[in-house]
Amino acid sequence: MTTARPAPPAAMRGVLVAPGRLQGVDVARALALLGMMAAHVGGVADAFDWADGATWSAVANGRPSTLFAVLAGVSIGLTSGRTTPPGAPAIGRVRARLAVRAVFVFSIGLLLMALDTPVYVILPTYGALFLLVVPVLRLRARWLFVLAAVCALASPVAALAVVPLYADAGMFGVQLGLVYPVVTFLAYVLVGIAVARSGLEDRVRQVLLLASGALVAATAYVVGNLVAPVPTDAEYAFPGLPYAPDDSTPGQVLAQYFASPRDHSSSVVDVVATAGIAVAVVALCTLVFDGRGRTVARVAFPLAAVGSMPLTVYAGHLVVIAALPEYPESATAWGWFAVGSVLFAMTWRAVLGRGPLERLVARLTRLVAEAR
Numbered sequence: 001m002t003t004a005r006p007a008p009p010a011a012m013r014g015v016l017v018a019p020g021r022l023q024g025v026d027v028a029r030a031l032a033l034l035g036m037m038a039a040h041v042g043g044v045a046d047a048f049d050w051a052d053g054a055t056w057s058a059v060a061n062g063r064p065s066t067l068f069a070v071l072a073g074v075s076i077g078l079t080s081g082r083t084t085p086p087g088a089p090a091i092g093r094v095r096a097r098l099a100v101r102a103v104f105v106f107s108i109g110l111l112l113m114a115l116d117t118p119v120y121v122i123l124p125t126y127g128a129l130f131l132l133v134v135p136v137l138r139l140r141a142r143w144l145f146v147l148a149a150v151c152a153l154a155s156p157v158a159a160l161a162v163v164p165l166y167a168d169a170g171m172f173g174v175q176l177g178l179v180y181p182v183v184t185f186l187a188y189v190l191v192g193i194a195v196a197r198s199g200l201e202d203r204v205r206q207v208l209l210l211a212s213g214a215l216v217a218a219t220a221y222v223v224g225n226l227v228a229p230v231p232t233d234a235e236y237a238f239p240g241l242p243y244a245p246d247d248s249t250p251g252q253v254l255a256q257y258f259a260s261p262r263d264h265s266s267s268v269v270d271v272v273a274t275a276g277i278a279v280a281v282v283a284l285c286t287l288v289f290d291g292r293g294r295t296v297a298r299v300a301f302p303l304a305a306v307g308s309m310p311l312t313v314y315a316g317h318l319v320v321i322a323a324l325p326e327y328p329e330s331a332t333a334w335g336w337f338a339v340g341s342v343l344f345a346m347t348w349r350a351v352l353g354r355g356p357l358e359r360l361v362a363r364l365t366r367l368v369a370e371a372r
Helices: 023-041 053-060 063-078 090-113 123-132 141-161 182-197 203-227 250-259 268-289 294-307 310-323 331-351 356-371
Strands: none
Touching: 023 053, 023 063, 023 268, 023 294, 023 310, 023 331, 053 063, 063 123, 063 182, 063 268, 090 123, 090 310, 090 356, 123 182, 123 310, 141 182, 141 250, 141 268, 182 268, 203 250, 203 268, 250 268, 268 294, 294 310, 294 331, 310 331, 310 356
């Protein structure tokens, strides 16, 4: 007679891949988190130059935060019905939960800003974005892409329009919508929701998203570099805002504002190119890591563990930065942050499952559902 194998403890169930969870999305989210850490503490180059390998670290400027924003949209899409969002009354519960998440993320962002690190904290903008997408959760993918395109076209104008509001703002104030402009990043979140609505689990869709994202990004960068080459003094530009040198002609100013390929410029080219890269990365990760069996799941587990608790890892690395006697800024420092994040996430996920801040958010959203 055979003896049934005892079920694993609840904390150990789904350690590799929880039911219904896309591991590739978690891997992509880990890449975004580690990329943002590199931008914060890695001492990366200011500008990317194909001919100079020492500048290749500049890929961490702007693109990881864009990927993080697109993945926020993907998560919203996956948790609100995937390809088929629910109707009433279920959609009301989804919207209420998302609103709770928005308030929680915004609040955590304010607390992290209060640590007074030299890092621009993205979470308050995220909280605002979660609220802004509440009304569009039932839209189809095509209309979400249309709205994202409208936001991309309006991005440089909207980014410049809010500058007077921050004339007297300090480090704390400029993080609230200036460094990460709301309209610009709304485009990314809308693209992410549209990707989830497109059927991210389907192999054919993954290949199409990978190819289209790469093609869009490459085309945008080619057009941008031809129409509006990055100025030599662009290192003086404020992140999140379009920039043109003082001696530019009106035509050059217009080209720089709308077609600049500079990272964090909020130009139309910057938004389209970085969104395309993000879509390609998400599609590639799901294509490689989802539905490939336990061996691939084990290989992906270190990164997937980090990506499964993004709020915890993001907040944790800022707390560590604040606790250090000196601000770290080197490739070695980034290496320690990356290894520490992976080891922490692997251990926590294997023993306790969901990350601590993610667990708190889930508990709060359950309370809202029960109240309704």
